[in-house]
Amino acid sequence: MNIASDIKPDRRERALAALAEKPDGVVEAIAGKAEVTPAEILEILPQGAAVIAGKDRFIDIWSEMTAWGTVLFIVHTDDIVLEAEGSLPAGSEGHGWFNIHGDSPIGGHIRKDNCASVTFVDRAFHGRRSCSVWFMNDKGSAMFKVFVRRDENRELIGDQLQKFEALRDRYAAS
Template identity: 85%
Template sequence: MDAQTENTGDRRARALAALAEKPDGVIEAIAGAARVTPAEILEILPEGAAVIAAKDEFAPIWTDLTQWGKVLFIVHTDDIVLEAEGSLPEGSEGHGWFNIHGDSPIGGHIKKDNCASVTFVDRAFHGRRSCSVWFMNAKGSAMFKVFVRRDENRELIAEQLAKFEALHDRYAPR
């Protein structure tokens, strides 16, 4: 076995072990424990739990998400987990950025060209179903995530869940 194959096998083994230890934990924490990327953890989730769309689908997926109403928008780095609740504004491209501005607390500029893929994640998180859309970069980390919100009873909002499931299924392998 060559060194690269062995390294890939070692990384996968570490990822599987870390995921088995905390299957409903924070993906970034699981990845950190295994010394792999979040994308490598998403790749080993059970079939259907992580459905990947091509980077070319960024704009159509974003447009769909603007119709979901208030979502939970999360940016998770080593230094901060920033959560913002609001509707996603329509975006427009200009000066190398995907610009989002509107009547929402969510706004700014996204380096769309850094998006390597979009992953629909449907998995247990701390014992409850969690559904989210991860815009992934080439380094294997989430640029940002958009989550289906929960109601006052901590249940996923049915209308958003249906929209998530429709998108998830649109990109699921046949």
């Protein structure tokens, strides 16, 4: 799934210029500077840095990530960057929501039908490799992100990284 060719040339040029200025910066800040969406920034990352899966894969991807152990769950809006560490609980659909409850600080209700795609992001962030899964809405913003955690030496946790890469590679191949 790739919509980079759908980005209007003027928006694409602004996005490329902003990304070139700070290639390892916060995607939302880069998008804001270029007056484009975060999805448009993800679309112009180097080949393989953003692998997009269809929205129909939401439950499959979520279910697989429940076995990753403690992850970093982030909700980034204009007003807050909320970070929570915990395991992803199994979810179930009901009353128009994907409901997640369990023995984790991560819980609540996700409007799954607002998910337009799921993007596996593997890029430098402030000089260090960062791997995450972004659940994107149809407005081009992340509903939420799930990050591979780091150990005490600030290195990506090997087991989680392997699981991320395997899941990403499955969607890159399709």
